[in-house]
Every structure is written in structure tokens, then in C-alpha cells.
Amino acid sequence: MPKVFLTRRYKFSAAHRLHSETLSEEENRRVYGKCNNPAGHGHNYCLEVTVTGPVDPETGMCSDVEELDRVVKESVIEKLDHKHLNFEVEEFDGRVPTGENIVQVVWEILSKSLPHLYQLRLQETRDNFFEYRG
Numbered sequence: 001m002p003k004v005f006l007t008r009r010y011k012f013s014a015a016h017r018l019h020s021e022t023l024s025e026e027e028n029r030r031v032y033g034k035c036n037n038p039a040g041h042g043h044n045y046c047l048e049v050t051v052t053g054p055v056d057p058e059t060g061m062c063s064d065v066e067e068l069d070r071v072v073k074e075s076v077i078e079k080l081d082h083k084h085l086n087f088e089v090e091e092f093d094g095r096v097p098t099g100e101n102i103v104q105v106v107w108e109i110l111s112k113s114l115p116h117l118y119q120l121r122l123q124e125t126r127d128n129f130f131e132y133r134g
Contacts, residue, residue, distance in 0.1 A: 004062040012081040015042040016097040048121040
């Protein structure tokens with residue numbers, strides 16, 4: 001049966017500091033540069049969530065958009081929006097909140113509730129995008 005891919009876009013803002021406890025202060029400054037600022041810094045993120053499935057002949061859709069929006073809002077946006085990821089989000093305990101790790105954490109969260117999750121795309125800056133397919 002043919003599959004269709006549905007992508008929805010969500011926005012959230014969060015702060016973080018790129019700093020690894022396993023590196024020295026000098027190594028952290030060298031690896032992360034200005035993103036290692038002890039005060040942290042923030043981004044306005046754009047998260048694209050793609051689900052896939054066959055088109056339901058009754059509804060004509062591959063996914064319930066309202067349910068998708070509810071799951072993303074309750075499990076991701078409310079958890080990350082206007083938070084300092086290093087200090088306020090337990091999933092980053094022991095993890096540097098890089099874009100690569102953020103998109104993987106979001107996958108871990110969403111894959112529990114969205115069995116047809118296909119891909120995530122996280123835009124951190126104008127030039128930085130991270131894609132993940134679990």
C-alpha cells in the first residue's frame with residue numbers, strides 16, 4: 001500500500017550552553033567557541049515533524065493532524081519552550097545540548113507516542129539544520 005509523508009512545523013525558544021564536563025575549560029572554549037559562554041545563549045528553533053502511513057480511504061488522510069499537534073505540543077513544546085536546556089530539562093543531564101543531541105532527545109520523546117514517526121528536522125539558526133530518522 002502506498003505511503004504518504006505528512007510534515008508539520010512547530011516553533012519553540014530555548015537557551016543552552018555548549019559545555020562538556022569531560023573536557024577542560026580550555027578545550028570547551030576551543031571546541032564550542034562563543035557557544036561556551038557561561039551565561040548561555042538562546043535560539044528560536046523550528047521543528048519539523050514528519051509522519052508516514054497509508055492514506056485512510058475513509059478520511060483521505062495519513063495522520064490525524066489534531067492528534068499530532070496535541071502530542072508534539074504536550075510532550076515537546078511544553079517541555080522545551082522558554083527553558084534553559086542545561087538546567088531545566090532532565091533529558092540533557094549528562095548530555096551536551098547541541099542541535100544533534102536536541103533532535104535525538106525530541107525523537108526519543110515523540111517515538112513513544114507516534115508509532116509512524118519518520119523524520120525530524122530541527123532548524124537552530126539560519127544556516128544550521130539537524131535531521132534525524134531514529
